[in-house]
Amino acid sequence: MAVRVVIAGCGFGGLEAAHNLKRMLKDRVEITAIDRDERFEYVPGLPGLASGRKGERDVTIPYVGLFNRIRSRFVNSEIKSIDRKGRTVITAKGEIPYDYLIVSLGSDPAYYGIKGAKENSLGFRSVADANALRDHIVEAFGSQRGVPPDSIDRAALRIVVVGGGLSGVELITELKTLADDTCKREGLPRNRCDLVLIDHGPILHPSFDQEVGEFVEQYFSKCGIRLQHGHAVTEVRKGEVLLDDGTAIRAETVVWCAGIMPSGVVCGMGGGCVNPKYGLMLNSYLQVVDDPNVFSIGDCSYSKIFEAAPILTALRATEQAEYVSANLFYEVTGRRDKMVVYEPRRFPTLISLCRGMGILEFGGFWSKGRVQWWMKRATQSIYMARFRHNLGFLEYVDELFIDLIESWYSMRMRRR
Ligand SMILES: Cc1cc2nc3c(=O)[nH]c(=O)nc-3n(C[C@H](O)[C@H](O)[C@H](O)COP(=O)(O)OP(=O)(O)OC[C@H]3O[C@@H](n4cnc5c(N)ncnc54)[C@H](O)[C@@H]3O)c2cc1C
Numbered sequence: 046m047a048v049r050v051v052i053a054g055c056g057f058g059g060l061e062a063a064h065n066l067k068r069m070l071k072d073r074v075e076i077t078a079i080d081r082d083e084r085f086e087y088v089p090g091l092p093g094l095a096s097g098r099k100g101e102r103d104v105t106i107p108y109v110g111l112f113n114r115i116r117s118r119f120v121n122s123e124i125k126s127i128d129r130k131g132r133t134v135i136t137a138k139g140e141i142p143y144d145y146l147i148v149s150l151g152s153d154p155a156y157y158g159i160k161g162a163k164e165n166s167l168g169f170r171s172v173a174d175a176n177a178l179r180d181h182i183v184e185a186f187g188s189q190r191g192v193p194p195d196s197i198d199r200a201a202l203r204i205v206v207v208g209g210g211l212s213g214v215e216l217i218t219e220l221k222t223l224a225d226d227t228c229k230r231e232g233l234p235r236n237r238c239d240l241v242l243i244d245h246g247p248i249l250h251p252s253f254d255q256e257v258g259e260f261v262e263q264y265f266s267k268c269g270i271r272l273q274h275g276h277a278v279t280e281v282r283k284g285e286v287l288l289d290d291g292t293a294i295r296a297e298t299v300v301w302c303a304g305i306m307p308s309g310v311v312c313g314m315g316g317g318c319v320n321p322k323y324g325l326m327l328n329s330y331l332q333v334v335d336d337p338n339v340f341s342i343g344d345c346s347y348s349k350i351f352e353a354a355p356i357l358t359a360l361r362a363t364e365q366a367e368y369v370s371a372n373l374f375y376e377v378t379g380r381r382d383k384m385v386v387y388e389p390r391r392f393p394t395l396i397s398l399c400r401g402m403g404i405l406e407f408g409g410f411w412s413k414g415r416v417q418w419w420m421k422r423a424t425q426s427i428y429m430a431r432f433r434h435n436l437g438f439l440e441y442v443d444e445l446f447i448d449l450i451e452s453w454y455s456m457r458m459r460r461r
Contacts, residue, residue, distance in 0.1 A: 051142075122137045153307070209274060219399075
């Protein structure tokens with residue numbers, strides 16, 4: 046009888062694991078994948094969707110087709126909880142039993158208990174959020190159509206992004222383009238709109254080299270994006286953000302990109318395997334510490350070994366999915382002694398900024414320019430083409446791409 050593997054959450058980690066497992070175990074595995082969305086969402090492409098540069102089709106792929114192609118079942122439902130004793134996933138559409146479970150539920154936004162942050166800011170985690178944000182900005186700017194320049198309400202044309210990490214930086218970059226285009230269309234003076242990025246520490250810190258953050262700061266000031274860093278947000282009111290030095294910034298649009306926490310379902314799993322800050326605690330085979338039948342991938346889990354490459358990225362979730370599928374393969378085929386210890390690899394990180402500027406950071410070295418900006422776009426196209434058209438070989442193109450970057454950087458390191 047085929048072994049029943051349930052995949053809870055089909056983002057980067059879950060999708061990769063499903064494809065790998067099916068390829069390795071073929072008919073020996075019966076995969077049931079569960080996700081609350083009907084389509085896979087390419088999250089790094091959301092800033093482009095918010096600005097209107099990309100359409101929904103560019104950043105989504107319907108799950109039904111993806112799972113039909115690998116002859117697996119897809120259940121479109123909200124997961125309510127996981128019963129590890131009964132080996133069942135409880136969804137809004139019923140209970141789904143498993144022999145092995147892969148938890149890849151990603152993360153939720155973290156508001157750190159800041160008053161009004163959740164209620165009075167817009168989230169930015171999904172296609173629905175990106176569409177709502179674009180509509181909100183277009184409406185706010187549209188409300189000033191025909192108003193004489195001196196009487197324009199500056200708050201209507203002010204966009205505040207809280208959180209100067211990778212997602213906040215890329216989002217404000219795209220919103221700058223949207224703001225400029227909307228001003229042009231509505232006949233509003235561009236110098237009346239104001240984009241502000243707030244962070245309590247330096248931009249892109251601590252995940253990136255300090256120099257990268259400094260370059261982004263200088264570049265933003267050239268592009269007309271204001272940085273407000275060194276002060277923490279203490280409260281978000283409707284149309285107003287308060288900082289710890291008493292400054293109040295009036296803004297019709299406030300977007301929250303200030304951090305993440307493990308998915309609520311994971312935090313509710315209880316027992317000794319959950320750390321409320323980091324999620325499911327894993328051993329070096331990426332199994333949950335007290336349950337070898339449950340594996341986990343991506344933003345919802347943690348192990349001490351992750352500290353070698355601490356940034357939570359789509360690439361890391363994809364890499365972990367490869368280890369989880371291999372270890373599950375050995376587990377199912379009774380070859381536990383072959384299971385592989387997870388060794389996180391440091392991946393290059395690409396950041397795209399406004400006006401065609403991109404940054405590539407890897408192992409303490411970084412470079413900037415149009416080629417890097419283009420590379421960021423190319424990675425999205427390669428990833429989407431691989432799954433949309435089932436072009437397995439593109440996985441190797443991706444790997445080749447990463448290997449080339451690694452070799453180039455090690456050459457530079459040696460020269461220094
Ligand atoms: C705006 C933004 C930009 C980013 N840019 C980059 C980037 O440029 N490069 C990069 O490498 N990383 C980037 N990241 C980070 C990257 O998206 C994550 O690290 C990655 O998605 C994690 O993969 P995952 O499989 O752990 O979770 P996800 O990809 O988040 O997948 C989780 C899945 O679980 C589903 N789910 C969650 N809860 C439930 C539930 N209760 N019931 C049913 N289904 C559920 C979700 O619908 C989702 O499909 C960005 C993140 C954001 C928010």
